[in-house]
Amino acid sequence: MKTLRKKDTRVPRRPLLWLAAALLFTLPPMFGTLPSWVPLLFLIALAAKFWMEPKGYRLRSLIWKLVFVALILSLLFFSYGSLRGMEPGVSLIVLLTSVKILEAHTAREFHIMIMVAWILCLCGFFLSQNLAIALCLLIAFALLLVALIQFHRGLSSAFWPPIRIAAKLLAQAVPLIILLFLFFPRINTGLRFQIAPQRGASAGFSDRLSPGSVAVLANSSAAAFRAEFPDGKIPPLSAMYWRGVVMWHGEGLEWKAPAGPAALPRTSQGPPRGEAIRQWITIEPHDAHWMFALDWPVNSPSGAVLAPGNYLWSNQPIHKPRRYEVTSYPEIPNNRLHSREREPLLQVPASISPAARALAQSWATEKPNPRAIVNKALEFFRTQGFHYSFSPGQYGKNDLDEFLFHRRLGFCEHYAASFATLMRLAGIPARVVTGYLGGEYNEIGHFFLVRQADAHAWCEVWFPDSGWERVDPTAVVAPDRVNLGVNFFLERRAATGQLDNTQSAFARQLARWPIFGRARLGWQTLSYAWDTRVLSFDGDEQASFFASLGMAGHRPIFFIVGTLSFATALLTLYAGWTHLRTRPGGNRVKIMYETFCRKAARLGASRNPSEGPLDFSVRATRLLPNESERIRRIANTYIALRYAPAPDPMMLEQFAKEVNAFVRAS
């Protein structure tokens, strides 16, 4: 081995171990967000360090270091195509750290590694911000403190004290952190570096409903959003249709939403009917514009519009958790549909087969009433052997016939798309709505967790008398999906052997245990609190927080100076307290002895400044014969405490007792 020469290493072993442990905890956010070889190389480098450290090896040759760096750069370039953007940047930091680990051997390099580790914590937060990741990074943060403390304790080998001290430091820092977090102004510097987060398909649906696009989400337990009902008015689970996007443009089994909808004109609809349902929704970042609300939202939160079709559309892509309030009504009558608007709502692609056209036509000629046509269509789905399935096989967008007349196996998107197309063929204006259905109630945190697995697609048809109305063909085919939620549906499928997914079956089995269930609910609540209380507290939230305290309108410098002076005051208080607590024992003895002298002086035996404690006690015993025993004891203890090489701590307590008792007895 040419590059690894023997050399005495000067990094203390123990702090290095703590540092490596901390680095391990910066890894989790990298898995799943960076190419897996990046964290893997990092792990290998850490392992290599542990192997090299006892042997005194390290990477020394400049040439090899350069080779490694060149290798890293080219690997990154090959896997990303460019080194710009956040993820290649983070990967670069991670990989350069791996090389640095192999090289590090001095105390100075140890400190550099600590700094790099903190930057890695930051990178972790850029990659993912969910509660689990945050806890990992908190552990990493604490372990870095432990590493530093251990470094400064030198060869002291006790295991727990550095951990205890790090915990105390963190605990003491908490009030300061809260103060800074709430009040330190979030100045938007306008210095923006471009991030290009690449989230997987699990992050939600797209602006296009194609066969299979919802089914892929069915096994994703990732959270989509959480909803609270502050007024306590909770609709039944089967009516909990969370409106996402309205798709107007149908092409058989594939439907599309407009790319950038305009705002809905205020006057275009009548007054809402029914009971208003207020919701607080905390949405997980999905890097798109969707925002969700129960059917039918009537107002739009700031930064979003209410698009035609009554759905919410954020002006900016949602890159971080956002909390908003929205009010929905169960019904919005809208019976004015202009013929100009009506026409596009009846458009179908030319590729629709004559068989499908004939089917729809037969309903339309049989029953002139639109409601009767809808019922006829639902009847068709119910009686003609249609089945609800997560894996209905591949369909193309022109496979409407295949679905309607042959395979008759589909997931909600197949039913919604085909139903809407058939309605249009029958002369009834129809559209497809995608969103979520149902959710899981968390009884600890009192909120609903809506997962990606709850994704759903349904139809809306227009009736001349009442306007748009929801029709969910899936409810006809698989009523349990709507009434009980997707989890129960999956469970039942698993129980009857229709779902070949042992792992999720095991997980679901586990989820039935009450303790596990409670723990899961608790975790969800914590996660919800993290999202709503911490992550969503950004510059805008802070501004409204200041406004709620009546402090709006101050310049940022006011808050900077304010928080820093408050922090200084807090620190000074704490420093004073620490000083009092840890002042040297000798001083305390002296102070107590002076108290004793003052008390004696009040009784008529004042001590001369030049008088030694022994002489004084002799004189004081003569002057205060009643107290002679105690005075003699105090003098002896005092001398022992001050001049004995290692006084017994018990003695100090005894001394304090005697001095206190001195005046009370008199």
Add this chain to the structure above:
Amino acid sequence: MRQAAPSKSRFPLSPTTSFAGLLFVLVAIWYAASSQNNAASYLLLFALASVSLVSIPWTFSNMGGLQATVESVKPAFAGQEISLAVEVTNGSRGTRYDIAVALPDLGDAHERIDEIPAGKAARTVLRFPAAIRGEHEVGRLQLTSAYPLGFLRVVKQLPSPQRYVVYPKPAGEQRLPAETSRSGQSSSRREFGEGDDFAGVRAYVRGESQRHIDWKAVARGQALMTKQFTAESDGLLYLDFAAVRLDDLEARLSQLTLWVIEAERARRPYGLRLPTIEIPPSLGEPHLHRCLHALALFK
């Protein structure tokens, strides 16, 4: 001689080199957090800043109850190393960690003490070069600690009245004068300096006794000259300042130092005669140090 500086002249808290790193990390996190408006990054920023701030009282309390004393210092020759034993006493009720002991007035020598348990003391030895002969003051003892996190250090300076002596560097080309005996005939037994018989004059050397200056010559307007006398030697070796034929004072003292050591090593009783002091001939360690001490302090 250096004066001990007042011990509370400077603010006790100062940044370490890793403070610069911390500052860089904080600014980087702040930049990233503010440009992304990322609350989690802000949390990291505030956590790091708060923990660093909260560690300051810890650093201060880690200094509480510490006293340091310099033990008596063994003299050394100029050019050698001085070993200064320092005892740091922990009079507090808690263990103290990572105490650096330094002598700010005497170069950058420093030693680290990992741990001092409550009520105990730790001893460390500081080594630094003895540069200039003479008696010096230790001046200040500086205790520094950056415990627990190492971003800021607390400096405690304790005045130390302890003095130490640096002997002149032993050096010179001249040979040790031969022993002068009562029976000797040669001129070498004649010792210049103080005696009865006038032997001539030579140029006055600063620092010499003024008793033998040829004042009459001065009155005539001549330069300062010293009258020289010879005395009968008592047969013992006298190492005489005046007998060293060198112009430079330090070189003369170095030569004398070398002679003293050689004479002691050769077990030849020797005396030292400086313009200011005369040490009667003797032998042994105390005598040696007495002579060297006189040489060190000579002005």
